[in-house]
Amino acid sequence: MINQFIIDTFAGVLPEWLIALMTGVTGAVGVLLFALSCALAAIWIERKLIGRMQIRYGPNRVGPKGLLQPIADAIKVIGKEAITPFGVDKVVYAAAPLVIFIPALLTFAVVPFAPGAALLNVDIGVLFVVAVGALGVMPIFMAGWASNNKYSLMGAMRAIAQTVSYEIPLVLSLVGLVLMAGSFKMEDLVLYQIENGWFLLLQPLAALIFFIAASAELNRTPTDIMEGESELAAGYHTEYSGFKFSLFYATEYTHVFAVSALISTLFLGGWGTGPVLDQVPAIIWFIAKTYLLFCVFVWTRATLPRLRIDQLMAFAWKFLLPLSLVNIMLVAVLVELNLPGIVVFAVNAVLAVVLIKGWAGLLSARGATVEQRVYIRPAAAQ
Amino acid sequence: MPPSADFGLTLSFYGLATLTVVSALMVVSLRNIFHAGLFLVLAFIGVAGIYLTLNAAFMAAVQVLVYGGAIAVMMLFAIFLTRNAMTQGNLSGRFQAPAMLAALLIGVLFSYAFLMANWASGKGAAEYLPPEQVADALFNQFVFPFELASIMLLIAMIGAIVLARTPGRETEDA
Known part of the structure; x- marks a missing residue:
């Protein structure tokens, strides 16, 4: 909208390249501002919500209901001394917190906020997201390596192992969506969902796999083994403090928001709504869904304990990967049969439950779960 | 598309080409192998960007995913696991003569391929x-x-x- 305005106003007045630059800059700045304000809001929501879930008040001192807490936090963290430890790889050490922000922000670029309101309405939206996600691990390497600290390096190595493992089910769960909609374009996926129903209902298994894999990539509490405080101090950002640390912190929330926006686009119908609620603008719906999903992420963080690295890896390879492969086959068959949406939903929902129960049962029947190997066998051997 | 797509494309091409070539040079000239690996990622991304300017978005995404994501990650992982061997200045190596020969051979082969190739000039950007x-x-x-x-x-x-x-x-x- 703004871009169209700029093009209309300045066309002919200013040289063309300047207009192109301006439209690009306004779009980018708009997305940046949205992402940053979301990150600020997210910090407050998360602290408050986790507090309430744990029967605490959460932040309630700064401003009404503690609303100004994120701002106070930001001022505090910027005011801290910027320590560069001895022996770090200085350039990489300084670059890592800057670079880590890029993938989180780039994801927002392809998410359509409303009909036609994506910064980059590229034909390969889904692939773009996946590709950007694959780059997200690089800054963690940089931070872990440059810090010259064994905990940082261990954290970074865990990050690699984890991201490589969870990338596969993540991508495979999206294949089903592309199969059904026949397009990589985000907007087409949303339009398909508006017409045929949300992918959350059409492909519940894919939605579950994507949610789990994405939260593993996000590196948040049930799966944050790369910075598990009890084992690794703080993982890859152990040696960071002050403003550099705050960049890692803000990126985490931006990333959660990016993924929430993605899931609401891919599985919750994006900006689309039912016919009744059309009066509310599309963008409001989209943002509401995104915030709702963010609350789900907070919920999982507040209630689930952290997994161990072997549990986490085993879960990706032994559980999510086979299920996502089965899911692709199922969806391919269903697409070929061309059934009505309600049948697809029923079939997929039943099969998802059966598959999850069945596969989990199979794994534990064979004694393949990690817990049994670690905890039960020594006892049994005595 | 903004009105001056052509200008933007030309600008992007030269920017990305410079980025790619400079990063590639850094990869082979830096002595710190971890830095070299990071520059390799940058070079991969630059190539992906060039694919984008050619409207080959699919190729670009795959390039970033496979090279920038998977392959570079594996390389850096290998560097992590063998960092003692790598940080002891192993890069000078004892096989300078064979390396030179191999490089020369590859250079000759590639130049021959480049010179002999029948470069078809397309009618512009690829289609979606x-x-x-x-x-x-x-x-x-x-x-x-x-x-x-x-x-x-x-x-x-x-x-x-x-x-x-x-x-x-x-x-x-x-």
Whole structure:
């Protein structure tokens, strides 16, 4: 909208390249501002919500209901001394917190906020997201390596192992969506969902796999083994403090928001709504869904304990990967049969439950779960 | 598309080309192997950007995903695991003469290929490729090379597992 305005106003007045630059800059700045304000809001929501879930008040001192807490936090963290430890790889050490922000922000670029309101309405939206996600691990390497600290390096190595493992089910769960909609374009996926129903209902298994894999990539509490405080101090950002640390912190929330926006686009119908609620603008719906999903992420963080690295890896390879492969086959068959949406939903929902129960049962029947190997066998051997 | 797409494209091409070439030069000239690896990622991303300017978005995404994501990650992982060997200035090496010969041979081969190639000049940017066409090309037209590549990857994978297995400890998982 703004871009169209700029093009209309300045066309002919200013040289063309300047207009192109301006439209690009306004779009980018708009997305940046949205992402940053979301990150600020997210910090407050998360602290408050986790507090309430744990029967605490959460932040309630700064401003009404503690609303100004994120701002106070930001001022505090910027005011801290910027320590560069001895022996770090200085350039990489300084670059890592800057670079880590890029993938989180780039994801927002392809998410359509409303009909036609994506910064980059590229034909390969889904692939773009996946590709950007694959780059997200690089800054963690940089931070872990440059810090010259064994905990940082261990954290970074865990990050690699984890991201490589969870990338596969993540991508495979999206294949089903592309199969059904026949397009990589985000907007087409949303339009398909508006017409045929949300992918959350059409492909519940894919939605579950994507949610789990994405939260593993996000590196948040049930799966944050790369910075598990009890084992690794703080993982890859152990040696960071002050403003550099705050960049890692803000990126985490931006990333959660990016993924929430993605899931609401891919599985919750994006900006689309039912016919009744059309009066509310599309963008409001989209943002509401995104915030709702963010609350789900907070919920999982507040209630689930952290997994161990072997549990986490085993879960990706032994559980999510086979299920996502089965899911692709199922969806391919269903697409070929061309059934009505309600049948697809029923079939997929039943099969998802059966598959999850069945596969989990199979794994534990064979004694393949990690817990049994670690905890039960020594006892049994005595 | 903004009105001055052409200008933007030219600008992007030169920017990305510079980025790619400079990063590639850094990869071979830096002595710190971790920095070299990071520049390699940058070079991969630059190439992906050039694909984008050619409207080959699918290729660009795959480039970033496979090279920038998977391959670079594996390289850096290898550097992490062998960092003692790598940080001891091993890069100078003892095989300068064979390396020179290999480089020369590759240079001659590539120059020959470049000079002899029949460079077809297209009519501009490529067109958008819908997923069906990509799938059709992969699984119908070029199904044999595709399957061949997957078999090669499988062989490499099995080889890696065989190499990584410590004899005598079969019962325990890594």
